[in-house]
Amino acid sequence: MANSKQSQTRRLKMSERAQQQLALHFPDVPETLLWRRKSNDGFTTVPRPLPIAMQAIDETSKGAPAGHALFCLWARAPDNPLVVVENPTTFAAETGFTGERATDTWRKRMRRLRELGFIRTKPGPSGEFHFILLLNPNIAVELMRREGQVQDGLYGRFIERVADVGAAGDWTTYQEALEAAEKVAAAKSKALDGVVKSKKGAK
Template sequence: MNISAAAAAKKISKAQEKAKALRDSVWPDLDEEMLWNRKSVSGFTTIPRTMPLVMNIIDALTKNKPAGTAYFVMWCRTFDHSLLVIDNPMTLSVEAGFSGERALSTWKDRMRSLVELGFIDAKEGPSGPYHYVLLFNPHKVVWGLRDRIQASTFRQLQTRAIEIGAKDMQPAQAPASVSTAET
């Protein structure tokens, strides 16, 4: 069933109206200035609603060297073009929760894992091997790794994707092959 963009917007606004009505009934004296509203403040980005599950999957795949937080830090710094320029890797290292003498080497190790798993690609630049980072669609990456993920965890992600209407939780499309006709 296809729904138009206008119908989808209407559905979203109805859901938002219901949520606001519920919030107002549970917290009738709420000062709305205490809430984060991405439409009225600066400093927001778009993040998949499945991110907590994706981070858990990353952590499970990088046993004893969890890289989920490093991945999340990058999502918090990118815009819709999925490119991140990392001028100061130590800043991201600290944001990811790494500290001490090995903070930077720990962060680089996690970045290497994210490249190996296919969640990101990186190119060298002035600040080192992870100066330019491209973030791939995590649903496509996870789909490609599904044989390495516990079936129940993968199902949980699929279920959440369906709940939120994420239509991209499917295999990546293979590039169309060019056929040559013989004469």
């Protein structure tokens, strides 16, 4: 399993190789036709395994695929996991929904993403989904797998991709944090029980 430093080194090498291949195969394409993160404005950061997560979502949402709706949320994120939805109609249109029921359809997709563990939401001035918190899709897919919602073939590609981008430790980190929180909660509960018993004994 590659650590973050190894992954960064690998990404750098991949970028250098890609630049060499670009110069070899597309030497006549002007730079102005290319989109580069370091020189062009209007970008955000997305998890590389996101396309596979989108496929997992769609496979469990037959008739109402919500994968593209998740991508649109990530495209709107300001390099921060919190997305503020000032105008649901705009988000619905960007997701591809038009007509009188566009916003209602978009809200249904948001509910599905919330059910699957890809987002958390809070209401606000624009309605039920004014505040949307984007959760780690790598964790969400793992949780779906444990619920039997991701088929073997797709899961195999997922774990391969996650390892390839150096994100294989996300699940372990999540589990460790969960276990630590459970221990703290258990300790507080035990301490509270002790206080209650002590008060009863003093009567």
